[in-house]
Every structure is written in C-alpha cells, then in structure tokens.
Amino acid sequence: MSEKTQTKILKFLHCADIHLDTPFIGLSPEKSDERRVGLRSAFMKMMEYVRGAGIDYVLISGDLFDTECATNSTAELLIREFRNCPDTRFIIAPGKLDFYENNPIYTSGRLPENCFVFDSDKLGRFDFEEDKVTVYGWAFMGESLAESPLYDNVVGDTSNINIVCGYADLDGAIGSLDCPVSTADMKKFGADYYAFGSRHEGSDFVSLDAAMYAYAGALESTGFESPGIGGAKLVIVKYDGGELAIDAKNLTFGQIVFKKESVDITGVDSTNEIINRVSCLLSEKKYGAETALYLELIGYVDPRFIIPKNLGSEAFGLYSFEMKDKTVPLYNTQSFKRDMSIKGELYRQLLPMMESESEEERLLGARAFREGLAALENREIDT
Numbered sequence: 587m588s589e590k591t592q593t594k595i596l597k598f599l600h601c602a603d604i605h606l607d608t609p610f611i612g613l614s615p616e617k618s619d620e621r622r623v624g625l626r627s628a629f630m631k632m633m634e635y636v637r638g639a640g641i642d643y644v645l646i647s648g649d650l651f652d653t654e655c656a657t658n659s660t661a662e663l664l665i666r667e668f669r670n671c672p673d674t675r676f677i678i679a680p681g682k683l684d685f686y687e688n689n690p691i692y693t694s695g696r697l698p699e700n701c702f703v704f705d706s707d708k709l710g711r712f713d714f715e716e717d718k719v720t721v722y723g724w725a726f727m728g729e730s731l732a733e734s735p736l737y738d739n740v741v742g743d744t745s746n747i748n749i750v751c752g753y754a755d756l757d758g759a760i761g762s763l764d765c766p767v768s769t770a771d772m773k774k775f776g777a778d779y780y781a782f783g784s785r786h787e788g789s790d791f792v793s794l795d796a797a798m799y800a801y802a803g804a805l806e807s808t809g810f811e812s813p814g815i816g817g818a819k820l821v822i823v824k825y826d827g828g829e830l831a832i833d834a835k836n837l838t839f840g841q842i843v844f845k846k847e848s849v850d851i852t853g854v855d856s857t858n859e860i861i862n863r864v865s866c867l868l869s870e871k872k873y874g875a876e877t878a879l880y881l882e883l884i885g886y887v888d889p890r891f892i893i894p895k896n897l898g899s900e901a902f903g904l905y906s907f908e909m910k911d912k913t914v915p916l917y918n919t920q921s922f923k924r925d926m927s928i929k930g931e932l933y934r935q936l937l938p939m940m941e942s943e944s945e946e947e948r949l950l951g952a953r954a955f956r957e958g959l960a961a962l963e964n965r966e967i968d969t
Contacts, residue, residue, distance in 0.1 A: 601799070804840075
C-alpha cells in the first residue's frame with residue numbers, strides 16, 4: 587500500500603447478497619411471506635444505520651435482489667431509500683441473481699444520482715476525486731462470469747484509496763463460472779480493500795500483505811442452506827501517524843437466525859425422551875423465538891419405535907422447526923440375527939445397506955426394514 591496524502595476519515599459499509607423479494611426455501615408459504623417482509627425490514631434497518639452513522643460509501647457486492655422475483659414496490663423502496671441518503675454514495679456490482687443485462691431497475695435510469703452501477707463484466711471504475719477514492723468493480727451480464735476482471739490489471743493511482751467491489755469466487759474451483767478471482771490477482775492489483783459478495787455465511791476480515799478483504803455475507807440469512815444470521819461490514823479508513831489504517835468490524839441487521847443441528851437419540855424409545863434431548867440442545871445453544879432450526883435425528887433406535895414426523899416449532903418456542911429422521915433401526919436387534927423366519931431373513935438381507943457408508947443407501951435400507959417389518963407384523967406406520 588503506497589503512502590496517501592489525504593487525511594479525511596471515511597466510512598464504508600460493505601454488504602452483499604441482500605436478495606430482496608427472494609423466496610425463503612425451507613419455510614412454509616406463510617413463513618416465507620413473513621420473512622420477505624422481515625428481509626425488507628433488515629434492509630430498512632441497515633439504511634437507518636447508514637444515515638445515523640454518516641456512512642460515506644455503501645458497497646453492494648452483488649445480488650441486491652432476485653431479478654426473477656423483484657417487484658415494482660421493491661424498485662420504489664430502493665429508489666426512496668437511496669434518495670433519503672443524499673450524502674452517501676451507493677456503488678452496486680450486479681451479481682448472478684441481479685445481473686445487469688435486461689435488468690429494469692439498473693437500466694431504466696430511475697436510480698438517483700448518488701447510485702453508481704457497474705455495467706460491464708470487464709473491470710470498471712468510479713473515481714471520487716473529492717475523497718481521493720477509486721472504486722473498481724464489474725457486473726455479471728448474465729448468470730455466469732468465467733474470467734477474473736482483476737487478472738493482469740493494477741490500480742491506476744496508488745495515491746488514492748483503492749477499493750474493489752464485486753461478486754466473486756475467491757480461489758474457487760477450476761472452471762468456476764462465478765467470477766473466479768485468485769489471491770495472486772489481488773496481490774498484483776494492489777487495492778486497499780476488497781469487498782466481495784456471493785458467500786452467504788460471510789467471512790472474517792483477512793489481511794493480504796498490506797491490504798484486507800472480506801465476504802460481507804447475506805444481510806439476512808435466507809434458509810437452512812445458508813445458516814447463521816445476516817449482517818454487513820463496517821470499514822473505516824483513516825490515517826494514523828501518516829500511514830493509512832483500516833479499522834473493520836461486523837454489523838448485524840438480520841432478525842432470524844437459521845441453524846442446522848443434529849441430536850443422537852440412540853436407544854430412545856419415547857417421543858417425550860426425544861423432546862427432552864432436543865430441549866437440552868436448545869437450552870445449551872440458547873435458541874429461541876428468533877431461531878429457525880433444521881434438526882437431524884441420528885443414531886440407532888429399536889426397529890419398532892416410530893419417530894414422529896415433526897414435533898412442531900410450538901413445542902420448543904422456535905420461529906420454525908423442521909426435523910429429519912436419519913436414524914437406523916439397529917438398536918436391540920440381536921434376536922433378528924438368530925431368527926429363521928421371514929423377519930430374520932428380511933433383517934439379514936437389508937443389514938449391509940443399513941451399515942453402508944453411504945447415507946442415502948443407509949436410510950433407504952432403514953426405511954425398507956421398518957416398512958417390511960411392520961407389514962409382516964400387520965402394523966400400520968406413517969411412511
């Protein structure tokens with residue numbers, strides 16, 4: 587990082603993966619509608635922070651909304667909120683879900699003058715001479731971007747504060763179509779802060795030589811595939827003893843935290859005991875009314891023990907609760923090994939599947955044994 591000449595303290599808010607209007611996967615239709623409203627509330631909460639904290643620049647690193655689901659009311663919300671922050675500059679780097687091409691919110695000219703949207707998959711820049719700030723970035727023009735816009739490029743003026751804002755797959759898999767960027771690209775480019783989007787769980791702030799980078803994470807977690815609680819990053823650029831210094835911290839704006847957990851119920855033979863074990867987990871983790879929980883039941887149970895399909899969020903005071911039975915009916919099965927009847931033969935034929943290293947095969951074998959045993963014993967089970 588080269589020596590700078592500016593002395594003004596600047597505040598940057600780095601956010602990404604806001605996904606306004608997104609469908610919330612894994613929730614009921616009612617909860618999904620409720621969460622879309624909650625997501626807007628999280629966005630409004632962030633905008634209140636922007637105004638109250640005197641943020642100079644907001645860096646939006648992709649997927650501000652889901653293009654296919656976006657509504658006109660969402661466009662009006664964005665325009666109104668951006669206009670209500672006239673002293674803040676909003677820099678938007680369209681990502682996979684809000685790619686620039688044929689996007690009416692970005693191409694209509696309705697966004698206010700304090701909004702700056704990258705409109706090419708090649709490296710672009712916005713210069714703010716009054717602050718000696720240059721923000722580099724790019725836009726997804728479709729659902730994929732196969733080349734790194736940073737490759738073989740360097741910053742134009744090392745006396746400026748140089749920021750990179752973009753949706754990127756940092757050191758991703760070979761052949762990535764999510765804008766593969768390498769740390770080697772970043773080191774050669776020479777920016778001071780890299781504001782990335784695409785990874786919903788976010789990241790810590792990572793030092794790269796004299797620079798720093800981070801994934802903002804989703805503003806509000808959108809489902810169990812993106813566990814955690816949403817937020818953004820605050821980056822304060824200032825000078826200390828003539829040297830450029832960057833202070834950074836995490837901010838939380840999300841309301842609902844999505845969590846995945848597992849509980850071993852080996853040997854359990856009653857629904858009440860399952861409830862007790864789940865309750866202990868919730869108490870230990872301090873999960874409550876703002877927690878959406880996906881719970882896997884694992885371990886070995888008696889073949890005749892019927893596990894309830896779902897105990898319901900009301901039983902635990904959670905925002906939502908989804909349960910998946912991944913147990914295997916191999917507890918207390920010694921008698922089946924010696925049984926010469928059809929029951930024993932059923933057990934012996936399915937045992938290799940139930941002991942398989944493949945979860946899919948193991949659960950398939952478990953279901954077949956439970957259903958077969960119930961049929962032989964003239965019992966009905968809910969499949």
